[in-house]
Amino acid sequence: MSEDRIENKSRRSFVGAAAVAGIGVAALAPGLKLIEVAGAAQRAPGEPASSAVRWGMLIDTSKCASGCDACVKACALENGINETVTDARQGSQWIRKIDLKDPKTGQEHSLPMLCQHCEHPPCVDVCPTGASMKRADGIVLVDRHICIGCRYCMMACPYKARSLVHMPLTEQNPLVPRGQGCVEACTFCVHRVDRGQQPACVEACPEKAMLFGNLNDPNSEIAQRIAKEKTTQVRADLKLNLGVRYQGI
Amino acid sequence: MQSALTQRLRIPNFYLLAAIGAILTVAGTLAAFYMEHHGHQVTGMNNQVFWGLPHVFAIFLIVGASGVLNVASIGTVFGKKVYKPRGPLSGLLAITMLAAGLFVIMLDLGRADRLIVAMTHVNWTSVFGWNMVLYPVFFGLVGLYVWLLLDRKMYAYSKAAGTAAFIWRLVMTTGTGSIFGFVVARQAYHSAVIAPMFIIMSFAWGLAMFLLFQTAMYKWQGTQLNEEIRLRLNNLLGTFVAAVAYFVVVYHLTNIYYAKQTAFEHFILVSGGIYPQLFWVGFVVVGTLLPLLFVFVPALRNTPSSSILASIFTILGGLAFLYVFIIGGQAYPLEIFPGMEVKSSFFDGVVDPYTPSLPEILLSIGGFGLYFLLSLLAVHVLPFMPQDDIAQLQASGALHD
Numbered sequence: 165m166s167e168d169r170i171e172n173k174s175r176r177s178f179v180g181a182a183a184v185a186g187i188g189v190a191a192l193a194p195g196l197k198l199i200e201v202a203g204a205a206q207r208a209p210g211e212p213a214s215s216a217v218r219w220g221m222l223i224d225t226s227k228c229a230s231g232c233d234a235c236v237k238a239c240a241l242e243n244g245i246n247e248t249v250t251d252a253r254q255g256s257q258w259i260r261k262i263d264l265k266d267p268k269t270g271q272e273h274s275l276p277m278l279c280q281h282c283e284h285p286p287c288v289d290v291c292p293t294g295a296s297m298k299r300a301d302g303i304v305l306v307d308r309h310i311c312i313g314c315r316y317c318m319m320a321c322p323y324k325a326r327s328l329v330h331m332p333l334t335e336q337n338p339l340v341p342r343g344q345g346c347v348e349a350c351t352f353c354v355h356r357v358d359r360g361q362q363p364a365c366v367e368a369c370p371e372k373a374m375l376f377g378n379l380n381d382p383n384s385e386i387a388q389r390i391a392k393e394k395t396t397q398v399r400a401d402l403k404l405n406l407g408v409r410y411q412g413i
Numbered sequence: 414m415q416s417a418l419t420q421r422l423r424i425p426n427f428y429l430l431a432a433i434g435a436i437l438t439v440a441g442t443l444a445a446f447y448m449e450h451h452g453h454q455v456t457g458m459n460n461q462v463f464w465g466l467p468h469v470f471a472i473f474l475i476v477g478a479s480g481v482l483n484v485a486s487i488g489t490v491f492g493k494k495v496y497k498p499r500g501p502l503s504g505l506l507a508i509t510m511l512a513a514g515l516f517v518i519m520l521d522l523g524r525a526d527r528l529i530v531a532m533t534h535v536n537w538t539s540v541f542g543w544n545m546v547l548y549p550v551f552f553g554l555v556g557l558y559v560w561l562l563l564d565r566k567m568y569a570y571s572k573a574a575g576t577a578a579f580i581w582r583l584v585m586t587t588g589t590g591s592i593f594g595f596v597v598a599r600q601a602y603h604s605a606v607i608a609p610m611f612i613i614m615s616f617a618w619g620l621a622m623f624l625l626f627q628t629a630m631y632k633w634q635g636t637q638l639n640e641e642i643r644l645r646l647n648n649l650l651g652t653f654v655a656a657v658a659y660f661v662v663v664y665h666l667t668n669i670y671y672a673k674q675t676a677f678e679h680f681i682l683v684s685g686g687i688y689p690q691l692f693w694v695g696f697v698v699v700g701t702l703l704p705l706l707f708v709f710v711p712a713l714r715n716t717p718s719s720s721i722l723a724s725i726f727t728i729l730g731g732l733a734f735l736y737v738f739i740i741g742g743q744a745y746p747l748e749i750f751p752g753m754e755v756k757s758s759f760f761d762g763v764v765d766p767y768t769p770s771l772p773e774i775l776l777s778i779g780g781f782g783l784y785f786l787l788s789l790l791a792v793h794v795l796p797f798m799p800q801d802d803i804a805q806l807q808a809s810g811a812l813h814d
Contacts, residue, residue: 236758253459257759265754277749277757286597292541293534312531313523315463316541322598324747324759328463328523330454344452345523398749402597413750 227373238368244337256327281407287317434786441779445520461765470777474514480619489575494811504559513784600677601742617653621727651708688741700730
């Protein structure tokens, strides 16, 4: 979905216009650089997401232990993913641990898999109502008010990053509304990021294997690490330019 | 129109048949309400196989809806006289099949109550989104076409409307095929051959549905289709069934040719349990070889029931193909890390099981119930059933043109 389309939505039109205005002011104001706007992670209420920022994550798989699921637990707690399911296949998983083994070399890896927040997200392309959307700062989200639960985004996602909520939900986190019959996925803990905080999984990782930051800011730690070290995009052949990069696989 | 109304179909057990259609429709609707109330946890679907049996039936009906219009198109667009009296019934079934397919697919949504959202928020990059234009325009064009065919004063305009409907049905089925063909993520899909394959499948499935309905109505009415016309329609069905087989062979050969797809092809054709069984027995034997036998083997083709049997087998084969294509395509694990052994709490790297639950089965069959009910009511009140003037057809040589 193009950014033009995002701006067509009434709720977001104000945000989009404000983004343009904000960037314009930033560009014109003497001594104020765009990069400083991007570096200011915390957004004031009503302030638009800016395309000057591209949120991303770098995951160092060499630090990620096979049995550890601290990130998964932190995600569930933060986002109210607590429903009891009789069939585990019907449960939602925003982030999961994957264990990999190369059958030829015997080399093993463990890594967290979450929504990859693609620059060109197939889920956004295929969503019939536009409920799947990409924010200006690269975070891919689902608008649960207009998701019709068609699951076409699940068919299109190469990372199995999306889940349909199969059952009624109770005791939700008010900051993260979820809904029976709607599709959902990792939001990069957008409600935390907008307050200048880190995603819950990043904060919880005991080995500090997950690094979150602004890919567009050359001074950010994540941008510098990616510039220096070899990283991998999963299914790079699809050329989706992912927000999540892995190191060590 | 008034005089034509007197030609409407007289079916002895009309109310009984209508009640059967209504019961199936109501059962499907109640099943959908049950799923809507409790969530999709009461289905066999899950977060690995999320398009289940209702999608198989819905897509069969939607694809068949486009193909059933072929009968009318052959008469109107290509001028074949034997097909012309079949135009109104062909158009009617196109409308009722599409309505029934949409009934199933809309009620299978996670939020079926948001139909109005689906109609008012359209993402133009989505093939699904295109359906908000493709389906209503199809209804409109075919409705107009049927009216022009039935109203003698307006008949002169029917060719233009029929041609537009014919072109639109090709566009519509290209869209349905592209729903899968544009999906890059999965081994089963993402192929340019899928859209034309769906078009040729629509020819076969639609004609089979037409022949079955027409034959049943004639039988219940106590009349019989002229043998030469019956054999001619059968031959066409056989040609379409053979063409479907060709496209399916090309589809699988295309996949086998690409080294990265061979594991998936082995799964779907050899090692995947229910899927190879359904493919070889359901699609190849029942859905392809049997119809061809009943169409082309002289000892079989000359029995009056050969049309019904060939049509039923074609329909069963179509459903079997779609089951393998849609559900088998999801059951095979996504290759997120090609060449690696994968394990996770979200069932990465393993084949996902799927067994349709009763509500899904009822909703699926309810789609066929609604199609039958709507079609039956329509032929009861308006002169949709073909009235052949055999003497005139014979005199003009149209039976053999």
